[in-house]
Amino acid sequence: MTAGAALLGGGLVACSTVEQLNAGEKLQNAFDKLGDARTIKIDLSLDASPADLVAFGEAVDEPIEKQAADLLSDLSISVSVSYDKPLKDLKGFDSGCGAAGEAGGGTEGAAIGYALNSKKDGKTYADVRVVGDKAYLKADVRGIAELAGEDPGEIDRALEEMPAEAAPLKELFDGKWVSVGLDDFKELSGQMTGAGPGAGVNEDEPALDPSVLQHFCDSVKGALADNVTLKDLGKTGDADVIRVSAPIRPLVKSLYDSFSTVAEDLPGYSDGVLPGDGALDGVPNRNFHADVELKDGQARAVTFDLAQFADQEGWTAHLPLRIGISGGGDGVTAPTGATDLGLDKLQEMFAAMDEASGYEDDTAYPGDEDFGSGFDTPALPLTESEYAQLEDLGIDRETAEELNQGGLGFLQIKALGPELV
Template identity: 35%
Template sequence: MIRRSARTTLVAAACSAVLATGLAACGTVQQLSAADKVSTAFDKLGRGKSLSAKVSFDATAEQIEAFGAAAGEKIDKESATALAAVSLSVALSADKPLKDVQPSKGAADGEAPKPDASLSSSFALTGKDGASLVELRQVGERAFARADLAAFGSLFGEDPAELDAFTKDLPAALQGALKGKWVGFDTEDLKETGGPAGTGPSAVPTLAPGVEDGLVTSLKDILTHDLSFEDKGKQDGKERITVTAPARKVADDLLKAFEPLTKDIPNLGKLPKTAPSGVPDRNLALDVFLDGGALSAMTFDLAQLDAKAGTATPLPLRITFAKDAPAVQAPADAATISAEELGSAFGEFAAGFTQGLMGAGAEGSDGSDGSDGSDGSDGPGGAGAPLTDAQVKELTAGGALNEEQVRLYNKLGMSYQDIKDLAAMGS
């Protein structure tokens, strides 16, 4: 942080240089000041014992539809209405400053580290009115979940009666959980029953000496040389600073920064050497809003990523922040459910709901009735049918999923086709 007297001296010297040489040196001082404000604002988030963030589209359903039309990807009215109506909220809290939260080392050499026991978290999908649609919490070794399936389905025009058909055979506690009541379960029990027999958590990769420090240095260089900061003054009572970055150069530099890690972390070995063609070769801008020096919000116009959309059809994504938010607490009225019940029910529900959304098991697009087993009920790799080694190899070939994940999803009731569709979305 530059002291006020030193900053005044720098400004005076810079302005003198402007008069002498005609160069806009004052702009450089302004940029450093804006960058310092942003850095300090993010640092303040970690000093608190709790924080929350909410992500949502700062746009109406009509604006979202217009963006889709301009980008050449039609967004139907139901989907646009749903996207405009929901927010994703994340909350974290601990008994110490969040910057001091650290995972504990595994009991054995190479064992995966355990999360800091003091950290509690909450993830909630809510309507813009604040009503909870889906919510997950973890406090210590207990996890809690609830959902309002009828309200969630109505966003997409789903018939509540059809959604009830997916849940009618579930245990009473789970039926309640899908109607907004809390259920709780032990996360250690879920770990013990969730993975395939004979497998455990993957060993933590060991980085070569100096690699981690090199990564930190590279990231600092990217922040220093690739990003520019401009103070835009006040907007709605908040300080507005625009952060601009050349998208393709930042992507290339990030890939170079992570390249030394690929020798020690197998999954990173599949990273491209240069930015994919989809990364635009132009500057992208992010607006950061500060309130009393603290991070208040960030907005990013997704239209910048699509050359067809242009500035006439903006689609701003907004993230609002609140430090010193209420601590995440365990619900007092949660019904207990076993990991076995949860895993089994999740598999049945996920497979059924996925098939319902994708039309699996219903009349096919070619007019067939799916009686050849293509609905996944009795064909190879159908819902509940164990996958063959060849199918597992195919599902993991793209790198979106690993073998442990594939076998877990299959054990939870997802079919070969369900997992293939899931892998395609993540690739």
């Protein structure tokens, strides 16, 4: 998020017309002020009433039921990231690129939180945090069921049928905190994908060359500078508003060109993943805009009217998407009293639930003797970097291709290395 903010500010300030310089400088300074904080929070919600949502659905001939409109207008999603130092001291913050690909950038030293909230009463339906080497989760499962129009009583009946080993899951359903070690989660994930015990921990995953990432960031900033225009709309209430506009088709084409320069180096990339140039012809050939609110010189929100994506222009009904931005405030911390779900507990829980369900397929589940060996999941195509790593282990390309086409992913093939050479 911090890199994205710097990209937005830095890219737009690069706009060359004289009349945009003041607006661009004001926008850059607004995002720079976030650098003094150790925590940044993004809130995503629809800035519309239920009646607005229903009217928009009618305007675009895609009706929205009142219950769904009530739900969508009330919910917000928040993402918070806390660092152990001010954002401005992070590598790559000033430029949005810079040393972003070097050690010490990214989310190192960060605590991350995700939450699903009610705007009406401030209630939190789900709260996920990643702090240090653990992930924490608390959810109002019954409340979420009610939101979806389901009977919460069904949850209680399901809980009664769960085996004793599933007690930690029951605590989660009762709205209590549970935690899991990240290494345990990786281990479990590796086993469940058939890579075998230990495959999910400390693996040498391929990474982008920092020079490739630098080129990508510079390309994105160039795309913004070439296509985006700024206009200072003055005061609206207690906020200054800067309108960011762009002809959407040329901007999408420029961003597509920027992404395609690094796509082949991304894990999981294969021919055909990106659409051809002809697919971009369907992008509307008109100007889009978003309004950035600034209060006391600091970025407060970005609002984008989703009605701009409609097939026709001139809708009288609107659907504003609001992205609230705030720096500072309480940091993301580990909750107290969380029930720890170690790897053994997780395996026992899955195995007990499997047995209780009477599942008789040959598929392996945590706790089975051949744990993780029976899953039939699609494998991502291998990248050139992954082929090179496998060749270093003595696995030739032809063998790797055959295994990959047979459904094995990079980590699974890597785990088989000693048996293949």
